[in-house]
Amino acid sequence: MSRPRRQEPGPxxxxxxxxxRPPAIDASGESVEIWLGGERVxxxxxPLRVLETSHPPTYYLPAEDxxxxxxxxxxxxxxxEWKGQAAYFDVLGGDRVAERAAWTYPTxxxxxxxxxDHVAVMPGAVDRCTVDGAVVTPQAGGFYGGWVTARVVGPFKGEPGTWGW
Incomplete structure (x- = not known):
């Protein structure tokens, strides 16, 4: 397995x-939207961003939003190992159901x-997620819930061959 090489961030x-690592939490004032079935859900x-080495941020929105x-x-x-036990949600929007696409940490x-009382959503399981109007690219691999935007550079865990990072 090759070692990852950090990309130099631009302005x-x-x-x-x-x-x-362990992850940090960043209170973000960014505007975040999640869409499913043609509806904004x-x-x-x-939002809060959970920031962990080698992972794009995972956005947690207040459940009331x-x-x-x-x-x-x-x-x-x-x-x-850091946050505790997660519980899951199906996300419903329009005529679609994204099974187990969202999670929270009740305690x-x-x-x-x-x-x-915040909920994270797997961006690859819904129609689209946006941050300040920019469409999010889901973190590769289908296991992690990271949101890739132009704000972050990698390489990112989740691509083939990165499991052992």
């Missing part, structure tokens, strides 16, 4: 290789208490 950019100017009925709690859970670890 106004961040390198995901400068993000810490969430809009927020109060989702349209009523857009989130349906579903079965299943997972464990993050996050103390260092991540600020993400309580």
């Amino acid at each position: 106004g950019q961040e390198s995901v290789w400068d993000y810490p 969430a809009a927020s100017t109060r 989702f349209v009523d009925g857009a989130l349906l709690r579903c079965a299943g859970a997972s464990l993050c 996050p670890a103390p260092a991540f208490e600020v993400i309580r």
Whole structure:
């Protein structure tokens, strides 16, 4: 496995290789929208970004910034070594259902208490996500929920051959 080589960020950019481990939380004033089934299912100017080495940011929106009925709690859970146990939602919009496309931490670890009552969405599972009007590219691999924008440079975990990073 080859070692990743950090891309040098340009003006106004961040390198995901400068993000810490354990992750940090950044309160962002960016405008974030999530669309599914031709409908806007969430809009927020109060997202939190979780920043972890080698990963594009994952955006967490206040649950109240989702349209009523857009989130349906579903079965299943997972464990993050940093944040704790996640619970999942199906996302509903228009005539579509994105199964297990969103998650939350009902009782996050103390260092991540600020993400309580916030919901993250897998950008590849919905029609589109935008940050300040720019369309997000989903983090590769289908496992992580990172949002790739022009603001961040990699390389990013998730591409083939990156599992061991």
